[in-house]
Amino acid sequence: MKNYLEFEKEIKSLEEEVETLKSPFGSEGISEVDTKKIKNIQEQINEKLKNTYANLNSWQKTLVARHEDRPRANYYIKKIFSNFTALSGDRYFGDDKSIIAGFGIIENRSVLVLGQEKGDDLNSRIERNFGMMRPEGYRKCIRLMELANRFKIPVVTFVDTPGAYPGIGAEQRGQASAIANSINCCMSLGVPNISIIIGEGGSGGAIALASSNKVIMLENSIYSVISPEGCASILWRDPSKSLQAAEAMKLTAKDLLNLGIIDEIIGEPLGGAHRDAEIISRDIKNSILKNLKFFENMSKDEVYDHRKNKFLKIGRDKGFTKSSSINQSGLGFKEGSQEKFRRHIINNKYIYFGIGIVLLALSITLVY
Secondary structure, eight states: OOOOOOOHHHHHHHHHHHHHHOOOOEEEEEEEOOOOHHHHHHHHHHHHHHHHHHHHOOOHHHHHOOOSSSSOHHHHHHHHHHHEEOOOOOOSSSTTEEEEEEEEEEEEEEEEEEEEEEOOSHHHHTTTTOOOOOOOHHHHHHHHHHHHTTTTTEEEEEEEEEOSSHHHHHHTHHHHHHHHHHHHHHHHHHSOOEEEEEEEEHHHHHHHOOSSSSSETTTTTTEEESOOHHHHHHHSSSSHHHHHHHHHHHHHHHHHHHHHHEEEEEEEETTTTGHHHHHHHHHHHHHHHHHHHHTTTTTHHHHHHHHHHHHHHBBBBSBBSSSSSSSSSSSSSSOOOOHHHHHHHHHHHHHHHHHHHHHHHHHHHHHO
16 A cells, blocks of 8 residues: 655546556446556656656655655665674663664675665554664674774675664763774774665764765755754744754755765656666666775775765755865865964974074083
């Protein structure tokens, strides 16, 4: 059974009409299938989908990103990678079912795959905690990323979460620390890491796995520091203002590409990824292969430099700051004049000490 969003009511009616026409058993028994009428209605559906999805606002894109029928990480992993071997546990507390992690093969190349999984039905969603990771999930990812780094295996992550789990138990087990350490691990890797945001990219729960060389978003996915409802509740004390919040937050793929926060957008089939999961799987696979090829001749230092410089540049010349203090050719910030002078003195202290002794001796000689 298909699920429809509020703004898809007309499309729902047309598709239900097509299904009725396709059935040879009408209200009066067996009847002929009117293929011509079906074709005409299908053209109307395609036109409606085209017009509707070409003009989605930020809040509607948020709803599409959360669509119940949208393909999840588990689906993409099965479709894209062969010989996938799942690994479990953080070696401290337990396993987190909201993250699928393991090694697989894509076009004869080994990769570490990490995928935040929401689940497909009520039971699996409860088991997967609706995609909200706990500390043991992040620690599992850290453990496997360090293993992949040791054996020079690239990392591919699928991001789809409303955010990290905020429960008391998670906080007691060090949720904030686990997220911070996961970000640090991602940023420190000497192998390329590629992140694909396939649905929701919510807050630190997403950033913990999306601090990557390449951050890619599906066309109708979102990526933000808070949900539109949460933002509206904080700013206006009114969750019904989610549309205004979503527009202000710039959380769509197009907005984030313009801001330089992400690197690539993968277009979705007409009507969203859930309408043709095969096509979107193929396109994601092609994007992963293309980006892995980009890094294949880079040394670990070059991969590391690429990632760090990428994040240091975010926000520069986009209205957040007028001038950049980033040294584009290196990894650090340009030193100010006082810092340069201090460093110069320290590096040449023996020379200046010798000059000081000579000047002191000359002064004594002239006096006496």
